[in-house]
Amino acid sequence: MSEPVLDGVDIQGNILPGFRRAEEMLVGFSGTDPIALRRALAIIAPHLTCLATAIDHRDARKAFFLGNAPDVPSTSLWLNYALGKGATDALGLSSLGDKDAAFVAGMVPSRTGDSSNASLPDGSRNPAAPPNWVVGGPVRKLDLLLIFAADENIENAVRPIVDAVRDCGLIQIYSEVGRLLPEDKEHFGFQDGISNPGVLGVVDVGGVRRFVTTRYGVPDRNGVSFGKPGQPLLDPEQFLFDADELRNGSFLVFRRLQQDVAKFYLDTSELAKSISTETGEFVSPEAVRARIVGRWPSGQPLMRPVADPNRPESQFAINHFEFASALPELVLSSGDKVAAATGDPQVANGGRCPIWAHIRKVNPRDLPTDKGGADETRGFQMLRRGIPFGPQFDHGNLASPTNTAERGLLFLAYQTSISQQFETLNGDWMNTELNPSPGGFDLLVGQRLTLTRLNDAKPAMWFDQPTGKTIPIVASSQWVLPTGGAYLFAPSIGWTRKQSAGNSRAGHS
Amino acid sequence: MAKFTYTPPGNLDDLAGRASREQFLVNWDQYILKAFRDNIGDLGDDPLFFTEADTPATTPAVRIPWNAFPLSLTRKVGAGVAAWKAADILQSTTGYTPPGAPKVTTQYRPQDEYCEWFAYITPGTTKISRIVFTAEGPEYWIKLAEADLDQVVALYQAYVDPQVKQSDLLLTADLQYDRDTVLAAGTYNPFNIWNTKKGVMHLTHPANTLGAEINLAAVASQTVKDNTGARVTDVRRLVCCAGYGDANRSSDPLIGWNVNTTCVPIAAGGAVLDATLADPVALYMDGLQPGFLTGPSGESLDGWFQFRRGAPGKGLLAVLEAPAGAGFGLDQVLVKGVPLTRGGQIAEIINMVLYAKAKPHTGNAPSLVGCTSHCCMPAGTAPAKIPSTNLNQPRDRNTGLAAPCRNGDVNAYPEITATGAPQKKAAEEASHGVRKTRLGGQ
Numbered sequence: 001m002s003e004p005v006l007d008g009v010d011i012q013g014n015i016l017p018g019f020r021r022a023e024e025m026l027v028g029f030s031g032t033d034p035i036a037l038r039r040a041l042a043i044i045a046p047h048l049t050c051l052a053t054a055i056d057h058r059d060a061r062k063a064f065f066l067g068n069a070p071d072v073p074s075t076s077l078w079l080n081y082a083l084g085k086g087a088t089d090a091l092g093l094s095s096l097g098d099k100d101a102a103f104v105a106g107m108v109p110s111r112t113g114d115s116s117n118a119s120l121p122d123g124s125r126n127p128a129a130p131p132n133w134v135v136g137g138p139v140r141k142l143d144l145l146l147i148f149a150a151d152e153n154i155e156n157a158v159r160p161i162v163d164a165v166r167d168c169g170l171i172q173i174y175s176e177v178g179r180l181l182p183e184d185k186e187h188f189g190f191q192d193g194i195s196n197p198g199v200l201g202v203v204d205v206g207g208v209r210r211f212v213t214t215r216y217g218v219p220d221r222n223g224v225s226f227g228k229p230g231q232p233l234l235d236p237e238q239f240l241f242d243a244d245e246l247r248n249g250s251f252l253v254f255r256r257l258q259q260d261v262a263k264f265y266l267d268t269s270e271l272a273k274s275i276s277t278e279t280g281e282f283v284s285p286e287a288v289r290a291r292i293v294g295r296w297p298s299g300q301p302l303m304r305p306v307a308d309p310n311r312p313e314s315q316f317a318i319n320h321f322e323f324a325s326a327l328p329e330l331v332l333s334s335g336d337k338v339a340a341a342t343g344d345p346q347v348a349n350g351g352r353c354p355i356w357a358h359i360r361k362v363n364p365r366d367l368p369t370d371k372g373g374a375d376e377t378r379g380f381q382m383l384r385r386g387i388p389f390g391p392q393f394d395h396g397n398l399a400s401p402t403n404t405a406e407r408g409l410l411f412l413a414y415q416t417s418i419s420q421q422f423e424t425l426n427g428d429w430m431n432t433e434l435n436p437s438p439g440g441f442d443l444l445v446g447q448r449l450t451l452t453r454l455n456d457a458k459p460a461m462w463f464d465q466p467t468g469k470t471i472p473i474v475a476s477s478q479w480v481l482p483t484g485g486a487y488l489f490a491p492s493i494g495w496t497r498k499q500s501a502g503n504s505r506a507g508h509s
Numbered sequence: 510m511a512k513f514t515y516t517p518p519g520n521l522d523d524l525a526g527r528a529s530r531e532q533f534l535v536n537w538d539q540y541i542l543k544a545f546r547d548n549i550g551d552l553g554d555d556p557l558f559f560t561e562a563d564t565p566a567t568t569p570a571v572r573i574p575w576n577a578f579p580l581s582l583t584r585k586v587g588a589g590v591a592a593w594k595a596a597d598i599l600q601s602t603t604g605y606t607p608p609g610a611p612k613v614t615t616q617y618r619p620q621d622e623y624c625e626w627f628a629y630i631t632p633g634t635t636k637i638s639r640i641v642f643t644a645e646g647p648e649y650w651i652k653l654a655e656a657d658l659d660q661v662v663a664l665y666q667a668y669v670d671p672q673v674k675q676s677d678l679l680l681t682a683d684l685q686y687d688r689d690t691v692l693a694a695g696t697y698n699p700f701n702i703w704n705t706k707k708g709v710m711h712l713t714h715p716a717n718t719l720g721a722e723i724n725l726a727a728v729a730s731q732t733v734k735d736n737t738g739a740r741v742t743d744v745r746r747l748v749c750c751a752g753y754g755d756a757n758r759s760s761d762p763l764i765g766w767n768v769n770t771t772c773v774p775i776a777a778g779g780a781v782l783d784a785t786l787a788d789p790v791a792l793y794m795d796g797l798q799p800g801f802l803t804g805p806s807g808e809s810l811d812g813w814f815q816f817r818r819g820a821p822g823k824g825l826l827a828v829l830e831a832p833a834g835a836g837f838g839l840d841q842v843l844v845k846g847v848p849l850t851r852g853g854q855i856a857e858i859i860n861m862v863l864y865a866k867a868k869p870h871t872g873n874a875p876s877l878v879g880c881t882s883h884c885c886m887p888a889g890t891a892p893a894k895i896p897s898t899n900l901n902q903p904r905d906r907n908t909g910l911a912a913p914c915r916n917g918d919v920n921a922y923p924e925i926t927a928t929g930a931p932q933k934k935a936a937e938e939a940s941h942g943v944r945k946t947r948l949g950g951q
Binding site: 100101102104105106108109110111113116200222223224225234235324325326342343344345346347348366368369370371372373374375376378379417419420423427428431432434435437438449451453 | 571572574575576580588589590742743744745746759762763766767770771774775776777778779795798799800801802803807809843844845846847860862892893894895896897922
């Protein structure tokens with residue numbers, strides 16, 4: 001194997017391969033006193049979960065689900081962490097500033113396109129403005145974020161560690177539990193995380209050298225290797241630093257994204273009615289929602305039309321597509337076949353999948369963009385490790401008290417350039433009508449602000465394939481609101497241990 | 510119906526009220542039309558590129574946007590401060606020296622995405638007073654100076670500096686501007702000091718020309734195939750194979766791909782179309798991406814960026830400066846939360862755009878042609894590193910044919926090794942080793 005060898009015990013496991021446990025709990029602290037921080041690191045260092053542990057566990061779970069193992073492995077509490085700019089400065093990680101201006105500037109509205117007006121027009125508090133955020137922003141500065149994962153009872157399991165970190169002199173400002181929803185869906189009801197990229201490289205686990213991302217016999221295309229079909233294997237340097245004290249560390253973008261499920265469903269139903277009127281053909285609310293996402297709730301992409309989108313193709317097929325080009329049938333190393341994919345003859349209009357569909361906005365795949373071609377687009381991709389928070393919406397009983405609870409996504413994404421990766425996808429693409437191709441905002445997650453820095457209605461062009469008509473539509477509400485977040489750095493486990501050396505006793509004093 | 514004519518970029522009317530206006534407009538129309546006809550002629554039978562002087566387009570103008578900051582510099586030195594600095598370092602070339610003449614050195618900006626800029630400093634300080642961005646093709650100014658040099662001087666005085674004198678703008682030696690055109694000593698110098706070292710009026714990079722835009726669009730209308738006979742559609746491979754533009758930019762691969770796949774959609778079932786560039790033919794600044802420019806209190810300063818020539822969507826010259834009564838200057842402006850120190854920071858949030866149109870193709874069905882060019886990279890470059898590597902497109906300086914990779918470089922995409930004869934156009938492009946325009950005489 002002539003691939004890079006990754007350090008399985010030095011890299012935090014949520015970066016690679018990702019935790020993917022039933023429950024996660026994020027706990028945030030403020031404090032930039034270096035002594036307190038080192039004490040905290042001394043507490044968490046022994047508990048940190050590395051790549052090798054996480055990948056071993058994932059293999060064991062996979063073996064169980066495939067029927068090759070008698071039981072799901074029982075696993076202890078996992079822990080990863082990341083530091084804010086104030087904390088990295090306090091701990092002497094000054095070279096981070098040279099790596100990315102975004103990390104220095106922080107998650108500020110002028111980089112993210114977030115609302116900065118603390119009040120709404122009716123005088124009420126604007127939850128999307130960073131001063132009002134639940135976590136992060138100028139008021140609740142996030143200096144240390146702990147990311148716990150477990151299969152159950154996470155709140156009890158984390159308590160001793162959280163208490164001990166608090167005792168170090170850091171101020172706990174936040175804690176929130178995330179839980180996987182049934183069928184791996186997010187709160188709007190769509191399967192999530194389908195198109196995460198893979199990573200080139202091998203790692204030694206238990207004395208065995210293995211690929212970091214599993215290969216399935218997908219042939220290379222245009223010089224790109226693949227894990228699953230449609231899962232490009234990218235240079236690890238896109239996600240992990242490779243030199244000096246930053247080695248095996250990664251920037252972490254954390255966004256607490258509140259989702260308004262009721263409004264999403266109501267608005268898309270209204271949109272469906274108005275589009276039906278305009279086109280003279282019935283357009284269902286489900287179809288509108290699918291076009292906004294670019295996939296059906298089952299994960300079936302619009303680029304791979306099937307008779308019943310509620311019955312998706314296999315997990316190997318649902319990411320095997322480009323937007324313009326056809327892809328051939330595949331025969332995987334398992335012998336499984338994946339049917340060919342056809343390109344969109346009207347790709348410039350978004351005939352099959354809208355130009356503004358979320359999955360096309362953030363990953364236009366084979367299409368050129370304002371910032372280069374498919375190579376560059378792959379270079380913007382991140383390792384997304386998000387998990388939903390809040391209770392599942394009760395569509396069967398809209399009056400259910402549970403529906404008034406807050407819910408959303410704890411968006412977590414690892415990368416080595418926030419400005420080139422997260423901010424390109426977020427600010428340059430989702431939040432604009434023009435890029436990566438002209439045609440509309442990302443109606444799902446994008447933000448469009450007025451001059452008063454409040455969220456405004458977002459336009460897009462609905463292309464009606466049968467008639468060839470283009471109809472302007474508008475998402476009048478903001479269905480996803482950022483209500484917290486920060487740009488963070490997730491150091492290597494080795495660096496963490498060095499920092500904490502000699503502080504373990506003091507940590508409990 | 511009125512006769513179709515090509516109008517000046519952005520419908521500028523720089524000679525309004527002057528005797529020189531009428532003839533200039535005629536000359537401009539003829540000049541652009543000739544560039545279209547020359548390029549269409551080079552495409553052979555049944556071209557997929559046309560001029561609206563022959564046939565009206567049937568589609569509305571389609572926008573093709575790209576980012577104004579040079580992707581090639583980001584690849585070369587990394588994103589951020591290093592790239593912003595590199596973009597401000599003037600480059601020199603002797604490539605415009607006429608054959609047999611003593612070497613003539615000219616200067617240009619390494620800003621190669623059809624947007625160039627200059628930061629003016631307040632005298633006696635290190636503070637930036639204004640940053641000016643241009644997307645104006647040099648041909649327009651050469652033609653304008655041919656028609657009315659006095660007005661060119663007046664425009665420089667208005668937009669660059671009141672101290673500009675006519676003599677500052679004139680060549681002191683002949684320049685071989687392209688294969689067909691010699692700019693004689695004593696005529697307008699597109700690389701004059703007020704457009705290089707001391708200011709900016711129009712584009713200077715050898716590749717930033719209107720002729721290059723027309724040529725690129727024309728050549729890109731041809732569909733090309735790799736060694737196996739399969740159509741090449743990958744964005745960068747398409748540039749390397751077809752030999753138009755520069756594979757290292759955001760703009761050229763994007764423009765070329767859009768033309769190529771508009772003419773012949775990649776997916777089966779799409780109609781074959783002929784493409785053209787919409788009148789007025791130009792490269793434009795669409796505008797500034799909103800929200801990224803703020804003042805010390807977080808207030809939006811988007812309004813500090815104003816078009817002085819052209820308009821939003823079709824901007825040709827823009828200025829970023831503090832308006833009267835602002836209370837503070839550019840030294841307190843933040844771009845994405847970072848203090849403004851370089852024009853490149855603004856270029857990164859400028860959208861460029863050009864406009865294309867189409868009509869149904871009525872000739873024979875197009876066929877795939879072999880590659881006429883290839884791209885080279887340093888030997889040993891790992892496949893995963895090719896995207897972040899600037900590629901070379903070597904050509905023989907005399908013949909214009911694709912030349913072997915040099916200096917130990919290897920073919921970046923061996924599967925699309927050049928197999929066909931190069932376009933006629935390639936010969937003239939080769940004279941300076943960069944993309945160049947055909948500035949045919951009237």
